[in-house]
Amino acid sequence: MARYELVKRSVALITLTNPPVNALSSAVRHAMAKSMEQALNDPKVTAVVICGENGRFCGGADIREFAGPLRGPPLVPLLDAIEAGEKPVVAAIEGVALGGGFELALVCHYCIAHFKVNHFVLKIIKAVGMSRAAKPLSSRRVSMLTTPCPPDLDALLEVVTMEVKKKARGVMAPLACIQAVRAAATMPYSKGIKRESELMATLFNSGQARALQYCFFAQRTAGKWTLPSGAQWNNSKPREIRSAAIIGLGTMGRGIVVSLARVGISVIAVESEKKLLETGKQMVIGMLERDAKRRGVSASLNLLKFTLSLQDLKDVDLVIEAVFEDMALKKRVFQELSKVCRPATLLCTNTSGLDVDALAGVTDRPHLVVGMHFFSPAHVMKLLEVVCGPRSSSETIATAMSLGKRMGKVSVAVGNCPGFVGNRMLKPYMDQATFLLEEGATPEQIDKALEDFGFAMGVFRMSDLAGLDVGWRIRKESGLTGPDVDPKNPPRRRHGRRYCPIPDMVCEQGRFGQKTGRGWYMYDKPGGTNAKPDPLIQNLLEMYRSRYAIQPRNISDQEIIERCLFALANEGFRILEDGIAARPEDIDVIYLFGYGFPRHRGGPMFYASMVGLERVLERLEHYHQAHPDVPHLEPSPLLKKLVACGSPSVQTWREHIKTMHSHL
Numbered sequence: 001m002a003r004y005e006l007v008k009r010s011v012a013l014i015t016l017t018n019p020p021v022n023a024l025s026s027a028v029r030h031a032m033a034k035s036m037e038q039a040l041n042d043p044k045v046t047a048v049v050i051c052g053e054n055g056r057f058c059g060g061a062d063i064r065e066f067a068g069p070l071r072g073p074p075l076v077p078l079l080d081a082i083e084a085g086e087k088p089v090v091a092a093i094e095g096v097a098l099g100g101g102f103e104l105a106l107v108c109h110y111c112i113a114h115f116k117v118n119h120f121v122l123k124i125i126k127a128v129g130m131s132r133a134a135k136p137l138s139s140r141r142v143s144m145l146t147t148p149c150p151p152d153l154d155a156l157l158e159v160v161t162m163e164v165k166k167k168a169r170g171v172m173a174p175l176a177c178i179q180a181v182r183a184a185a186t187m188p189y190s191k192g193i194k195r196e197s198e199l200m201a202t203l204f205n206s207g208q209a210r211a212l213q214y215c216f217f218a219q220r221t222a223g224k225w226t227l228p229s230g231a232q233w234n235n236s237k238p239r240e241i242r243s244a245a246i247i248g249l250g251t252m253g254r255g256i257v258v259s260l261a262r263v264g265i266s267v268i269a270v271e272s273e274k275k276l277l278e279t280g281k282q283m284v285i286g287m288l289e290r291d292a293k294r295r296g297v298s299a300s301l302n303l304l305k306f307t308l309s310l311q312d313l314k315d316v317d318l319v320i321e322a323v324f325e326d327m328a329l330k331k332r333v334f335q336e337l338s339k340v341c342r343p344a345t346l347l348c349t350n351t352s353g354l355d356v357d358a359l360a361g362v363t364d365r366p367h368l369v370v371g372m373h374f375f376s377p378a379h380v381m382k383l384l385e386v387v388c389g390p391r392s393s394s395e396t397i398a399t400a401m402s403l404g405k406r407m408g409k410v411s412v413a414v415g416n417c418p419g420f421v422g423n424r425m426l427k428p429y430m431d432q433a434t435f436l437l438e439e440g441a442t443p444e445q446i447d448k449a450l451e452d453f454g455f456a457m458g459v460f461r462m463s464d465l466a467g468l469d470v471g472w473r474i475r476k477e478s479g480l481t482g483p484d485v486d487p488k489n490p491p492r493r494r495h496g497r498r499y500c501p502i503p504d505m506v507c508e509q510g511r512f513g514q515k516t517g518r519g520w521y522m523y524d525k526p527g528g529t530n531a532k533p534d535p536l537i538q539n540l541l542e543m544y545r546s547r548y549a550i551q552p553r554n555i556s557d558q559e560i561i562e563r564c565l566f567a568l569a570n571e572g573f574r575i576l577e578d579g580i581a582a583r584p585e586d587i588d589v590i591y592l593f594g595y596g597f598p599r600h601r602g603g604p605m606f607y608a609s610m611v612g613l614e615r616v617l618e619r620l621e622h623y624h625q626a627h628p629d630v631p632h633l634e635p636s637p638l639l640k641k642l643v644a645c646g647s648p649s650v651q652t653w654r655e656h657i658k659t660m661h662s663h664l
């Protein structure tokens with residue numbers, strides 16, 4: 001946990017040895033306290049060096065220990081002892097020094113940030129020699145340093161506070177950081193440290209800290225995919241991907257090309273028409289150049305090839321199809337790819353919800369077919385849903401997961417069903433929002449409630465950004481609206497369920513969101529982003545309600561949050577039951593990285609557990625009773641089961657889920 005050695009007969013070298021990141025666990029703190037005592041008491045030791053094993057100084061407190069009560073010696077007295085000691089202590093920093101690890105470095109009298117380990121001992125000895133020869137330690141103690149305090153501190157911190165409140169709505173930690181900076185600038189060291197400890201204790205005991213810790217581990221858990229067959233992340237070898245092809249240079253295709261090229265993969269981009277190819281090419285080049293400039297590297301344009309011919313794809317390792325969301329078109333592309341590509345080429349589809357297995361079925365290699373659902377814009381958004389069809393091989397899944405990681409994505413393996421995880425859950429969430437419109441709410445009221453909850457964007461602003469026509473087309477194709485609707489259907493019901501036609505009415509007016517300058521809101525111009533409430537939408541809602549004799553009522557923010565978010569989580573429970581997601585963590589990661597769910601709330605499933613499953617169940621029962629024609633509000637059997645089992649912690653739900661239905 002901490003190794004103690006004497007170097008050059010006078011330097012005590014203390015090495016943190018807690019892989020993988022040398023976190024300050026109770027055992028490490030204990031070993032460090034002992035080592036420091038030994039070093040300070042040994043007359044041969046004239047200086048101490050602290051470093052971390054395997055190229056990482058220290059990843060901070062051991063977050064795994066936060067779940068339980070504090071064990072072992074606390075960190076602060078150890079830091080105080082180092083800072084106040086009579087022997088110079090040097091932090092030899094390599095890799096990371098985070099959180100408590102950074103504090104450890106700060107209390108050392110000298111810090112060396114170094115990259116080449118072979119220079120390690122030499123640099124330290126030099127630094128220590130310098131300190132002994134010339135400088136009294138008092139000038140090196142952090143507690144003796146004066147903090148510069150700008151005369152306009154209050155005004156400065158006020159501006160920063162406003163900015164933080166806007167950017168990190170409802171998040172406590174950044175505001176506490178500002179208060180800690182104020183304490184550092186205005187108080188003596190001992191008082192400032194006390195104030196910082198108080199702030200830390202407040203944060204530590206908040207639900208937000210628990211949620212953020214959960215998110216940290218959920219993200220890492222998601223990478224550890226597992227299939228019912230026993231294949232999993234650590235026993236399935238991914239293929240090496242050197243070359244790839246993208247079919248379709250629309251918004252998604254362009255983003256995927258950029259994501260691949262910037263990690264050094266050769267890409268052939270295919271379009272069906274010369275004009276589209278040329279436009280796509282110019283856009284991709286521009287995106288790559290801007291990206292390279294931002295990162296201070298040269299753009300990898302030499303890795304790109306643009307073509308109109310699928311024949312050029314015969315030798316690539318992997319193809320990602322990103323054509324229009326149309327099953328017949330995608331099937332034609334996959335049939336063609338089967339003929340053109342060598343038999344070992346992996347065939348991936350960037351569909352946002354279509355049946356991956358149906359596509360696999362038209363190829364000569366269903367085991368090499370997998371869904372790679374990117375989120376728009378694909379070169380920016382971190383989430384990748386890897387959709388495992390029933391015939392996708394473990395090697396295929398491992399390759400898609402590993403390629404996602406290589407592109408810097410957070411990849412989550414999910415099963416194959418309409419909408420997969422993310423978009424399947426979105427439907428009940430959006431349905432609730434539109435039902436609330438019918439009942440008396442406005443788009444801006446609903447958005448405000450969701451944004452106050454912490455979402456970067458409420459559901460209507462998000463829809464305007466994404467484009468309303470996509471959902472409208474899907475609803476028309478599935479006979480929910482348009483000429484194919486059975487005239488015997490009552491106007492607000494489809495398939496025996498409640499249906500809200502307001503989104504269709506909005507689209508019928510050519511209001512497709514930001515791109516047309518009108519949607520649920522109005523914008524200054526097509527493509528504008530500044531959303532303003534539109535009186536025309538208000539009129540439309542009033543006329544609609546009067547046509548159907550709906551008496552509008554006052555709807556509270558609490559009802560908005562409960563109906564939207566509990567319906568969302570309820571679908572998450574069904575997804576777990578259906579085996580479409582392996583764990584609640586996977587669902588939460590999808591919502592955190594793909595749908596702007598506030599991180600300090602942990603994701604929809606963690607949020608449900610924090611509210612209390614019993615309460616979620618009770619509210620869903622209440623709302624379902626009030627709206628019996630909305631099946632999404634009927635509590636899922638898994639939720640009922642978990643409540644009956646005493647509402648276990650989210651990390652143990654998996655034990656209560658029958659795996660026999662797994663689609664993974």
Ligand SMILES: CC/C=C\CC(=O)SCCNC(=O)CCNC(=O)[C@H](O)C(C)(C)COP(=O)(O)OP(=O)(O)OC[C@H]1O[C@@H](n2cnc3c(N)ncnc32)[C@H](O)[C@@H]1OP(=O)(O)O
Pocket residue numbers: 020021023059060061062063064075096098099100101217220221
């Ligand atoms: C008393 C309170 C005092 C101070 C407060 C604190 O110190 S709070 C903790 C502050 N530290 C952090 O927030 C660091 C969190 N870790 C990271 O940001 C990254 O893990 C890191 C260190 C940059 C390394 O990133 P990398 O991508 O290289 O690896 P990865 O994230 O996959 O992590 C590897 C495994 O290490 C585990 N791990 C990382 N940090 C911690 C930690 N602080 N405590 C416990 N475990 C940690 C991580 O879970 C991974 O585990 P694995 O089992 O392999 O999934």
